[in-house]
Amino acid sequence: MSAPAIRVEGVSKRFVLSGRGSRTLKSAAMDLVRFRGRGAAREFWALRDIAFEVSAGETLGIIGANGAGKSTLLSLLAGTRPPTTGRITTRGTISSLLELGAGFHPELTGRENVYLAGAVMGIPRRAMRERFDAIVAFAGIDQFIDQPVKHYSSGMYVRLGFAVAVEVNPDILLIDEVLAVGDIAFQRKCIEKMDEFRRRGKTMLIISHDLETIQSISDRILLLAGGRLTGLGKPETVVEQYRTTVRAEQAAAMRRDWGSGEVTISGVTVRNAKGAATDTFQQGDTIHVEIAFDAHQRVEDPVFGFAVSNQAGVKLYGNNTQIEGHHVATIDGKGSVRLALGPNTLGPGHYMLSFSTHSADHKVNFHRIDNGFPIVIEGDRPFEGCYMPVRWGA
Amino acid sequence: MFSALQDVVRHRELLWILVGRNLKIRYKNSALGFFWSLLAPLFMIGIYTVFLKLMKFSMNLPMLVTGIIAWQFAAMSLGDSLHAIVGNANLVTKSAFPRIILPLSMVLANVVNFLLSCIVLIVYLVVERADLSHAAWFPVVLIVHVSLVTGVALLFSTANVFFRDTEHLVSMILLAWFFLTPVIYPDALVLENPAFPAAVQALFFANPMTGVITGYRMALLGWAGPGTAYLLLSVVASLSILLLGLFVFLCCQDRFGDEL
Known part of the structure; x- marks a missing residue:
């Protein structure tokens, strides 16, 4: 040199x-x-x-x-x-x-x-x-x-x-x-x-x-x-x-964070199938998420939910543990729940993930972070939104 | 300070181009262009001749005209030098080159002008049958004059970067300086005035412009006034001002880019 x-x-x-x-x-x-x-x-x-x-x-x-x-x-x-x-x-x-x-x-x-x-x-x-x-x-x-x-x-x-x-x-x-x-x-x-x-x-x-x-x-x-x-x-x-x-800065500008505070979401890690932290996925990849929480008191039957929004903040898909029949036992102190989302059917583009935890009867929202976590989907099929099987005919 | 001079030598082409630019811009869009450098002193001499005759002032016209032409060079150079750095802000903030070239180019452009005026002046003095036997001193006086003007120009151009009030202040300074210097009167008016003690007379020549103008009169008019004894004082003062100007300019030039 x-x-x-x-x-x-x-x-x-x-x-x-x-x-x-x-x-x-x-x-x-x-x-x-x-x-x-x-x-x-x-x-x-x-x-x-x-x-x-x-x-x-x-x-x-x-x-x-x-x-x-x-x-x-x-x-x-x-x-x-x-x-x-x-x-x-x-x-x-x-x-x-x-x-x-x-x-x-x-x-x-x-x-x-x-x-x-x-x-x-x-x-x-x-x-x-x-x-x-x-x-x-x-x-x-x-x-x-x-x-x-x-x-x-x-x-x-x-x-x-x-x-x-x-x-x-x-x-x-x-x-x-x-x-x-x-x-x-x-x-x-x-x-x-x-x-x-x-x-x-x-x-x-x-x-x-x-x-x-x-x-x-x-x-x-x-x-x-x-x-x-x-x-x-x-x-x-x-x-x-x-x-x-x-992207993180843009997401930070759209991020909303509120709740009653009995349980707080203390961290969210997004990983690929190999376990590496990333925010970029291919179409069809599974998105692995670990949601760390901190229960400041004993809470029975909490529900954890997530949503996927597009860049404009419009929710495309949302789901939670209750709907899926995954029962989270009583929590107290620190812990985490895992979520495997996929194979994803999103069109290529920028999306944001939101996470929440609330009571089983939906009356108390413990903590909710909207649009806090940006992800990018790459792929060569540029459809919009979430994919659904399609059959075209004459 | 020595390396600064080497820098200028290395960038001498820039200096010449800027001198050319300053001259060109002065006469932009004028039909007669460069001839104005000759016409202006010619008209000035003509107008003074006519009015002094009409008003019946008994004044030594060659003495007056020599003083005014020499003064004009200083006044114009110093007026231009205010804008040497501030007016070239785009060059200073976007390119690296020895900044001292900017005020130098302003002074040198005025030197060119001054020399053209001097041609007219000398022709006039020949017509008037002035005593040009000491004309060999002219280049010496010119060097002292240019050194003095350069020194002050460096001070003014630096000051105006930091304090824009300098522009307004300078017109006052120049007006006072004009009357403190024997431009429109002979040095004998002060030197042979018994009201002024010797200390004042020395101070009179500590103003280096006094020596410069007296020097020109000595060289071009065969003037052998009482002031010749004090000329060395003015030379020393001129060179001191040049050194001071160089020192201040070189110390401050690094901050020009940030201040503009």
Whole structure:
């Protein structure tokens, strides 16, 4: 393995949020008079204790929710902001696309802006002249290259920005959410360019919300959540981890939890047939659930129930121990009941499980957790809802 | 500080391109473009000549015009420098390059302008038969002048990132500075005024602009006023301000990205 192109060691980044947009002399003077320093401002840690390495020639995807710190991380790597703590070492020239066409001046022509952008990245004019035709060809704006860029359409602007950044041939390319802009043809060109870049053994760091694309072009993926590094590894694994978290968060938003409290459901574990905890099943798999409870007093003949709802929270199927004739003996203290649900007949998609425990006469609801547990059903028969045997005829 | 200079040398192409951009944008959409750099001082000299004659002010016109053209360079550079960082926020937050290039490019664009004005000025002085025998000093004075303006420009451009009030403050500072400097009056007005003690006269030249403008008059008008003795004081003050500006700018530049 060659020496790392990027090494990030214990990096944190703190932002100071001042109440107003920017400071004025008056507020500075007031702070001084009140001996507060900048104490009036609030702190915000955009990144906390980030450490990772990127090998030369590697493509690293960066994913995470909005506000997870992805763009901040890239701006630290690009060197436009200093880290508050920690150290960043990079080897080789860096070209950054933190925003397409960021350095363009509206009054200058496309040609002048290309040279300006090249100079910002430290590329000699001679080298830029050699690449100029390739840049214009890639951007596909040859007839407008001598017009001021203020007359460009946003698509042309973005294409020229991307063309400059990739054609300056850096060792390390940092790309922030480029795939989200431009039409499909341009997106395809970008991806081809990135592939070519990769084949030439360049290092790339890419931020994207397009999980399929980033999974296919990255060698590894880094997952950020709330400014912390929560995952780093094989693309499929980390993307799946991210999807699971997102589903859990979505479910948490729909979760309802109430009851009289004589018995509480203390935990629910969803497993596959092999006994591994998961939330993803194939059509026809059996879903194994263990419902752990805690009876705070002696309760006779409790009933345990469950329901399957679709993503919108509509109940598709519900059943309980009483209906199925499974008699749960008197409970007191901790215990658990098991449920094997399946082979499932659900259509592919996202579902949520709800669980409840109540008295045999249904008058007292001990504890009920609605929509608390997301599951995913995968399969190639995209019918809706729950399957029932079907016979079509003429 | 030395490595910062090396950085600038490495990015010198960016510096030239930004200087070009600043000049180009100043004359965008104007039919005469660059000629305005020549026309503006020409008109100024013409207007002063006509009005001073009409009003019957007895004033040394070459002295006045030299002072005003030299002052204009400083005033325009410092006005531009306020926006060197703040006005290029998109560049500063999105790309890494030596930030000092931004204020430097503002000052250098004004140097180009100033030199064009000086061509007009020198032609005028030749017509007026001024004593240009000391003109070899001109480049020396220019270097001190540019050093001084650069130092102050670095301070202003930094201050404006953190305190936007700087913009309003600077116009006051420039107005006061204009009258503290012998722009529209000769240095003798202060130096030969018995009301001012020697300490005040030294302070007068501790204002480095005084030395710069006196220097230009010495070089271009053969001026041998009483101030020549104090010129070194202004040189030292100019270089000190340049060093201070560099120091403050380099210390603060890491925080620009966060503040913008």
